[in-house]
Amino acid sequence: MKVGIIGAGTMGQGIAKAFAQVDGYEVMLCDIDQTFANNGLKKIAADYAKLVAKGKMEQEKVDSILSRIVAGLKEDFCADCDLIVEAAFEKMSVKQVAFTELDKLCKPDCIFASNTSSLSITEIGNGLSRPLIGMHFFNPADRMKLVEIIAGENTPAEMVEKIKEIAIELGKEPVQVNEAAGFVVNRILIPMINEAAFIYMEGVSNIAGIDTAMKLGANHPMGPLELGDFIGLDICLAIMDVLYHETGDSKYRACPTLRKMVRGGNLGRKTGRGFYVYKANGAKTPVDEL
Numbered sequence: 001m002k003v004g005i006i007g008a009g010t011m012g013q014g015i016a017k018a019f020a021q022v023d024g025y026e027v028m029l030c031d032i033d034q035t036f037a038n039n040g041l042k043k044i045a046a047d048y049a050k051l052v053a054k055g056k057m058e059q060e061k062v063d064s065i066l067s068r069i070v071a072g073l074k075e076d077f078c079a080d081c082d083l084i085v086e087a088a089f090e091k092m093s094v095k096q097v098a099f100t101e102l103d104k105l106c107k108p109d110c111i112f113a114s115n116t117s118s119l120s121i122t123e124i125g126n127g128l129s130r131p132l133i134g135m136h137f138f139n140p141a142d143r144m145k146l147v148e149i150i151a152g153e154n155t156p157a158e159m160v161e162k163i164k165e166i167a168i169e170l171g172k173e174p175v176q177v178n179e180a181a182g183f184v185v186n187r188i189l190i191p192m193i194n195e196a197a198f199i200y201m202e203g204v205s206n207i208a209g210i211d212t213a214m215k216l217g218a219n220h221p222m223g224p225l226e227l228g229d230f231i232g233l234d235i236c237l238a239i240m241d242v243l244y245h246e247t248g249d250s251k252y253r254a255c256p257t258l259r260k261m262v263r264g265g266n267l268g269r270k271t272g273r274g275f276y277v278y279k280a281n282g283a284k285t286p287v288d289e290l
Contacts, residue, residue: 008040
Protein backbone atom coordinates (compact mmCIF):
# COMPACT_ATOMS: atom_id res chain seq x y z
CA MET A 1 0.00 0.00 0.00
CA LYS A 2 1.27 3.45 -0.91
CA VAL A 3 0.66 6.00 1.85
CA GLY A 4 0.97 9.77 1.52
CA ILE A 5 1.78 11.64 4.73
CA ILE A 6 0.89 15.32 4.47
CA GLY A 7 3.12 17.29 6.83
CA ALA A 8 6.74 16.45 7.64
CA GLY A 9 6.79 17.83 11.17
CA THR A 10 7.02 15.83 14.38
CA MET A 11 3.74 13.96 13.93
CA GLY A 12 4.23 13.41 10.21
CA GLN A 13 7.68 11.96 10.85
CA GLY A 14 6.35 9.60 13.51
CA ILE A 15 3.45 8.45 11.34
CA ALA A 16 5.83 7.88 8.43
CA LYS A 17 7.99 5.68 10.66
CA ALA A 18 4.94 3.79 11.93
CA PHE A 19 4.02 2.79 8.37
CA ALA A 20 7.55 2.27 7.02
CA GLN A 21 8.42 -0.09 9.87
CA VAL A 22 5.86 -2.56 8.51
CA ASP A 23 6.48 -4.61 5.37
CA GLY A 24 4.13 -3.81 2.50
CA TYR A 25 3.89 -0.05 2.98
CA GLU A 26 5.54 2.63 0.84
CA VAL A 27 5.56 6.08 2.40
CA MET A 28 5.50 9.44 0.63
CA LEU A 29 6.46 12.10 3.22
CA CYS A 30 5.15 15.38 1.80
CA ASP A 31 5.19 19.03 2.76
CA ILE A 32 4.51 22.38 1.10
CA ASP A 33 8.22 22.82 0.33
CA GLN A 34 10.80 20.26 -0.79
CA THR A 35 13.21 21.49 1.88
CA PHE A 36 10.66 20.90 4.64
CA ALA A 37 10.04 17.37 3.37
CA ASN A 38 13.77 16.65 3.10
CA ASN A 39 14.37 17.95 6.61
CA GLY A 40 11.65 15.65 7.91
CA LEU A 41 13.30 12.64 6.31
CA LYS A 42 16.71 13.72 7.63
CA LYS A 43 15.26 13.91 11.15
CA ILE A 44 13.83 10.40 10.78
CA ALA A 45 17.24 9.11 9.68
CA ALA A 46 18.94 10.89 12.59
CA ASP A 47 16.49 9.35 15.07
CA TYR A 48 17.24 5.87 13.78
CA ALA A 49 20.99 6.57 13.79
CA LYS A 50 20.77 7.25 17.52
CA LEU A 51 19.05 3.90 18.08
CA VAL A 52 21.75 2.12 16.08
CA ALA A 53 24.46 3.87 18.09
CA LYS A 54 22.82 2.70 21.31
CA GLY A 55 22.59 -0.87 20.03
CA LYS A 56 18.78 -0.81 20.01
CA MET A 57 18.43 -1.38 16.24
CA GLU A 58 20.48 -3.01 13.52
CA GLN A 59 21.67 -0.83 10.66
CA GLU A 60 20.29 -3.32 8.16
CA LYS A 61 16.81 -2.92 9.62
CA VAL A 62 17.13 0.87 9.56
CA ASP A 63 18.25 0.82 5.92
CA SER A 64 15.22 -1.29 5.06
CA ILE A 65 12.85 1.15 6.77
CA LEU A 66 14.40 4.23 5.21
CA SER A 67 14.24 2.64 1.76
CA ARG A 68 10.43 2.73 2.06
CA ILE A 69 10.25 6.51 2.63
CA VAL A 70 10.64 9.21 0.00
CA ALA A 71 10.29 12.94 0.63
CA GLY A 72 8.76 15.50 -1.67
CA LEU A 73 5.67 17.43 -2.70
CA LYS A 74 2.16 16.00 -2.79
CA GLU A 75 1.90 17.01 -6.45
CA ASP A 76 4.77 14.66 -7.24
CA PHE A 77 3.90 11.65 -5.11
CA CYS A 78 0.26 11.49 -4.03
CA ALA A 79 -1.64 10.94 -7.30
CA ASP A 80 -1.45 7.15 -7.02
CA CYS A 81 -1.52 6.82 -3.23
CA ASP A 82 -3.96 4.32 -1.70
CA LEU A 83 -4.18 6.19 1.61
CA ILE A 84 -3.56 9.79 2.63
CA VAL A 85 -2.89 10.63 6.28
CA GLU A 86 -2.93 14.38 6.78
CA ALA A 87 -0.74 15.65 9.64
CA ALA A 88 -0.65 19.34 8.77
CA PHE A 89 -0.93 22.28 11.15
CA GLU A 90 -3.90 21.94 13.54
CA LYS A 91 -6.04 24.61 11.93
CA MET A 92 -9.32 24.00 10.15
CA SER A 93 -8.59 26.18 7.12
CA VAL A 94 -5.17 24.58 6.57
CA LYS A 95 -6.61 21.08 6.62
CA GLN A 96 -9.55 21.96 4.38
CA VAL A 97 -7.29 23.54 1.76
CA ALA A 98 -4.96 20.53 1.84
CA PHE A 99 -7.78 18.05 1.29
CA THR A 100 -9.45 20.17 -1.39
CA GLU A 101 -6.20 20.10 -3.36
CA LEU A 102 -5.73 16.38 -2.71
CA ASP A 103 -9.30 15.64 -3.79
CA LYS A 104 -8.43 16.90 -7.28
CA LEU A 105 -5.07 15.15 -7.33
CA CYS A 106 -5.65 11.67 -5.89
CA LYS A 107 -7.30 8.68 -7.54
CA PRO A 108 -10.98 8.15 -6.66
CA ASP A 109 -10.44 5.10 -4.44
CA CYS A 110 -7.72 6.73 -2.32
CA ILE A 111 -8.79 6.85 1.35
CA PHE A 112 -8.55 10.24 3.07
CA ALA A 113 -7.69 10.30 6.79
CA SER A 114 -6.85 13.20 9.09
CA ASN A 115 -4.58 13.03 12.12
CA THR A 116 -6.41 15.97 13.70
CA SER A 117 -6.25 15.93 17.48
CA SER A 118 -9.55 17.73 18.12
CA LEU A 119 -11.18 19.23 15.02
CA SER A 120 -14.45 18.10 13.43
CA ILE A 121 -13.93 15.38 10.82
CA THR A 122 -17.27 16.33 9.28
CA GLU A 123 -16.26 19.97 8.86
CA ILE A 124 -12.79 19.16 7.52
CA GLY A 125 -14.35 16.90 4.89
CA ASN A 126 -17.15 19.27 3.91
CA GLY A 127 -17.31 19.69 0.14
CA LEU A 128 -15.01 16.80 -0.76
CA SER A 129 -16.01 14.25 -3.38
CA ARG A 130 -15.20 11.40 -0.97
CA PRO A 131 -15.67 10.68 2.73
CA LEU A 132 -13.09 11.50 5.37
CA ILE A 133 -12.08 9.65 8.53
CA GLY A 134 -10.02 10.54 11.57
CA MET A 135 -6.88 8.49 12.23
CA HIS A 136 -5.41 10.15 15.30
CA PHE A 137 -1.95 8.94 16.30
CA PHE A 138 -0.19 9.95 19.50
CA ASN A 139 3.33 11.29 19.88
CA PRO A 140 5.71 9.51 19.37
CA ALA A 141 3.53 7.95 16.68
CA ASP A 142 5.94 5.12 15.85
CA ARG A 143 5.89 3.87 19.47
CA MET A 144 2.58 4.86 21.05
CA LYS A 145 0.05 2.03 20.72
CA LEU A 146 -3.21 3.98 20.55
CA VAL A 147 -4.90 5.23 17.38
CA GLU A 148 -8.26 6.93 17.75
CA ILE A 149 -10.51 6.14 14.77
CA ILE A 150 -13.07 8.91 14.36
CA ALA A 151 -16.11 8.65 12.10
CA GLY A 152 -17.64 11.90 10.89
CA GLU A 153 -21.24 12.36 9.87
CA ASN A 154 -20.55 11.02 6.37
CA THR A 155 -17.91 8.38 7.12
CA PRO A 156 -19.13 4.92 5.98
CA ALA A 157 -18.84 1.98 8.34
CA GLU A 158 -16.68 0.03 5.89
CA MET A 159 -14.09 2.81 5.94
CA VAL A 160 -13.99 2.67 9.73
CA GLU A 161 -13.34 -1.07 9.59
CA LYS A 162 -10.64 -0.65 6.92
CA ILE A 163 -8.74 1.93 8.97
CA LYS A 164 -9.04 -0.27 12.04
CA GLU A 165 -7.46 -3.12 10.07
CA ILE A 166 -4.62 -0.88 8.92
CA ALA A 167 -4.00 0.32 12.49
CA ILE A 168 -3.78 -3.28 13.67
CA GLU A 169 -1.34 -4.09 10.86
CA LEU A 170 0.85 -1.28 12.22
CA GLY A 171 0.80 -2.93 15.64
CA LYS A 172 -1.55 -0.31 17.07
CA GLU A 173 -4.65 -0.62 19.23
CA PRO A 174 -7.51 1.19 17.48
CA VAL A 175 -10.29 2.72 19.55
CA GLN A 176 -13.42 3.81 17.68
CA VAL A 177 -14.68 7.25 18.66
CA ASN A 178 -17.86 9.06 17.64
CA GLU A 179 -17.09 12.60 16.52
CA ALA A 180 -16.99 15.06 19.39
CA ALA A 181 -14.68 17.93 20.23
CA GLY A 182 -11.36 16.59 21.52
CA PHE A 183 -12.46 12.98 20.95
CA VAL A 184 -11.56 10.88 24.04
CA VAL A 185 -7.95 11.36 25.08
CA ASN A 186 -7.61 15.09 24.51
CA ARG A 187 -11.01 15.89 25.99
CA ILE A 188 -9.72 14.39 29.25
CA LEU A 189 -5.99 15.12 29.01
CA ILE A 190 -5.77 18.73 27.77
CA PRO A 191 -8.21 20.19 30.35
CA MET A 192 -6.04 18.53 33.02
CA ILE A 193 -2.99 20.38 31.67
CA ASN A 194 -5.05 23.58 31.48
CA GLU A 195 -6.15 23.14 35.11
CA ALA A 196 -2.54 22.65 36.16
CA ALA A 197 -1.73 25.97 34.46
CA PHE A 198 -4.54 27.61 36.45
CA ILE A 199 -3.16 26.13 39.69
CA TYR A 200 0.24 27.60 38.86
CA MET A 201 -1.25 30.97 37.86
CA GLU A 202 -3.21 31.15 41.13
CA GLY A 203 -0.11 30.44 43.20
CA VAL A 204 -1.44 27.21 44.72
CA SER A 205 1.93 25.53 44.07
CA ASN A 206 5.03 25.99 41.98
CA ILE A 207 5.77 24.17 38.71
CA ALA A 208 7.88 21.42 40.24
CA GLY A 209 5.36 20.94 43.04
CA ILE A 210 2.41 20.54 40.67
CA ASP A 211 4.24 18.02 38.50
CA THR A 212 5.67 16.08 41.45
CA ALA A 213 2.24 15.90 43.09
CA MET A 214 0.67 14.34 40.01
CA LYS A 215 3.56 11.96 39.38
CA LEU A 216 3.60 10.65 42.97
CA GLY A 217 -0.06 11.14 43.86
CA ALA A 218 -1.64 9.87 40.63
CA ASN A 219 1.22 7.68 39.40
CA HIS A 220 1.55 9.70 36.18
CA PRO A 221 4.87 9.15 34.39
CA MET A 222 5.08 12.88 33.59
CA GLY A 223 3.57 15.86 35.39
CA PRO A 224 0.89 17.88 33.56
CA LEU A 225 3.00 21.00 32.99
CA GLU A 226 5.94 19.00 31.68
CA LEU A 227 3.51 17.04 29.51
CA GLY A 228 2.10 20.29 28.14
CA ASP A 229 5.62 21.30 27.18
CA PHE A 230 6.12 17.92 25.51
CA ILE A 231 2.90 18.15 23.50
CA GLY A 232 3.44 21.82 22.65
CA LEU A 233 1.63 24.59 24.50
CA ASP A 234 0.31 25.96 21.21
CA ILE A 235 -1.35 22.59 20.56
CA CYS A 236 -2.79 22.55 24.08
CA LEU A 237 -4.21 26.05 23.63
CA ALA A 238 -5.67 25.22 20.23
CA ILE A 239 -7.44 22.16 21.63
CA MET A 240 -8.80 24.11 24.59
CA ASP A 241 -10.17 26.72 22.19
CA VAL A 242 -11.82 24.00 20.09
CA LEU A 243 -13.39 22.46 23.20
CA TYR A 244 -14.65 25.86 24.35
CA HIS A 245 -16.05 27.00 21.01
CA GLU A 246 -17.60 23.64 20.12
CA THR A 247 -19.34 23.14 23.50
CA GLY A 248 -19.81 26.70 24.74
CA ASP A 249 -18.98 25.37 28.20
CA SER A 250 -16.94 27.75 30.37
CA LYS A 251 -15.15 24.84 32.02
CA TYR A 252 -13.05 24.66 28.84
CA ARG A 253 -11.86 28.29 29.09
CA ALA A 254 -8.12 28.38 28.39
CA CYS A 255 -5.89 29.55 31.21
CA PRO A 256 -4.68 33.14 30.58
CA THR A 257 -1.13 32.13 31.50
CA LEU A 258 -1.19 29.45 28.83
CA ARG A 259 -2.43 31.92 26.22
CA LYS A 260 0.20 34.49 27.21
CA MET A 261 3.00 31.91 26.94
CA VAL A 262 1.88 30.91 23.46
CA ARG A 263 1.68 34.54 22.37
CA GLY A 264 5.24 34.96 23.60
CA GLY A 265 6.47 32.00 21.55
CA ASN A 266 7.26 29.89 24.64
CA LEU A 267 5.73 26.66 23.37
CA GLY A 268 7.62 24.04 25.36
CA ARG A 269 10.31 21.61 24.31
CA LYS A 270 10.22 22.53 20.63
CA THR A 271 11.18 26.14 21.38
CA GLY A 272 13.40 25.36 24.36
CA ARG A 273 11.17 27.19 26.83
CA GLY A 274 7.70 26.63 28.22
CA PHE A 275 6.96 25.89 31.84
CA TYR A 276 10.53 24.60 31.85
CA VAL A 277 13.70 25.78 30.16
CA TYR A 278 15.39 22.97 28.24
CA LYS A 279 19.09 22.54 27.56
CA ALA A 280 20.66 20.64 24.68
CA ASN A 281 21.79 17.86 27.05
CA GLY A 282 18.19 17.19 28.07
CA ALA A 283 18.34 18.97 31.43
CA LYS A 284 15.33 21.11 32.35
CA THR A 285 14.68 23.80 34.94
CA PRO A 286 11.26 25.19 35.94
CA VAL A 287 10.98 28.80 34.81
CA ASP A 288 9.89 29.88 38.30
CA GLU A 289 13.23 28.69 39.69
CA LEU A 290 15.39 30.75 37.34
